[in-house]
Amino acid sequence: MAQDLSEKELLKMEVEQLKKEVKNPRAPISKTGKEIKDYVEAEAGNDPLLKGIPEDKNPFKEKGGCVIS
Amino acid sequence: MATDGLHENETLASLKSEAESLKGKLEEERAKLHDVELHQVAERVEALGQFVMKTRRTLKGHGNKVLCMDWCKDKRRIVSSSQDGKVIVWDSFTTNKILTASGDGTCALWDVESGQLLQSFHGHGADVLCLDLAPSETGNTFVSGGCDKKAMVWDMRSGQCIQAFETHESDINSVRYYPSGDAFASGSDDATCRLYDLRADREVAIYSKESIIFGASSVDFSLSGRLLFAGYNDYTINVWDVLKGSRVSILFGHENRVSTLRVSPDGTAFCSGSWDHTLRVWA
Numbered sequence: 339m340a341q342d343l344s345e346k347e348l349l350k351m352e353v354e355q356l357k358k359e360v361k362n363p364r365a366p367i368s369k370t371g372k373e374i375k376d377y378v379e380a381e382a383g384n385d386p387l388l389k390g391i392p393e394d395k396n397p398f399k400e401k402g403g404c405v406i407s
Numbered sequence: 408m409a410t411d412g413l414h415e416n417e418t419l420a421s422l423k424s425e426a427e428s429l430k431g432k433l434e435e436e437r438a439k440l441h442d443v444e445l446h447q448v449a450e451r452v453e454a455l456g457q458f459v460m461k462t463r464r465t466l467k468g469h470g471n472k473v474l475c476m477d478w479c480k481d482k483r484r485i486v487s488s489s490q491d492g493k494v495i496v497w498d499s500f501t502t503n504k505i506l507t508a509s510g511d512g513t514c515a516l517w518d519v520e521s522g523q524l525l526q527s528f529h530g531h532g533a534d535v536l537c538l539d540l541a542p543s544e545t546g547n548t549f550v551s552g553g554c555d556k557k558a559m560v561w562d563m564r565s566g567q568c569i570q571a572f573e574t575h576e577s578d579i580n581s582v583r584y585y586p587s588g589d590a591f592a593s594g595s596d597d598a599t600c601r602l603y604d605l606r607a608d609r610e611v612a613i614y615s616k617e618s619i620i621f622g623a624s625s626v627d628f629s630l631s632g633r634l635l636f637a638g639y640n641d642y643t644i645n646v647w648d649v650l651k652g653s654r655v656s657i658l659f660g661h662e663n664r665v666s667t668l669r670v671s672p673d674g675t676a677f678c679s680g681s682w683d684h685t686l687r688v689w690a
Binding site for chain 1: 422425433448460463649674
């Protein structure tokens, strides 16, 4: 448990972890942001909350009444 | 011994300054990738039309605050838990491993059958409030959010933290992977939601407005990842355009804090739970 370690041991662990994180591979937003955008555009057609569902196919629509004239 | 104490302080001081300088280097490296804003990449994306959504069902049955809920994967049913001590409806779906987050600052992976601790994850400096598993295609990772304002991405097999993000200004109440697994969103007591891109290794969007001053308790994405639904402590749900960074809609209906929110597995609706003892299904 973290509480059992001395401040020095905790700091050593933090420094080791940060050294690893600094070396993580990373790419610019112009590239990764585009990939997110491309994903959205590819999937948008399948997103019911985005494009809406016609009321007659909506399983959550309120059940209507019936009028006889 | 006085001299030992002095030596000890020098080592602590040098470790602290090394940690600080590494954090500075990390920030520097991340800043280099900030060549453009997400909403600029999305400039040519068609704007969203008018957003119409309303409560379709109100589920009354809990006797106290609704704390959390989820959809069952193979059926249109919902499991919810409340401060009244009840779990209403059912869990028809069993898994043999379970991941937990704790107030002791750690996360743990358990084997349900044997009750054995398989892996523990140390690194948060305070209570871990939330976690989410990466979509199966992206591999064995999960993200956790805590009271230390940090969101951390973990490798489940090694127990190691892969990436950590500390840009929120308060507790992170909710984290949720983006459907493709390449990013995740967070909701915080600092009244903002944020998007973190795992491959750019940085925050790429903040969803906030000056008028929103209450914490976000729970977030989830629509199927395509274009929309982010977020429940707040001011009883509302804000719908955000993930790409453009703007708010698309604000949903009213709950009479107390929204504590939990989830989009259904087939993406046709989402459900919110609240301290007003009800759950609402929106479509």
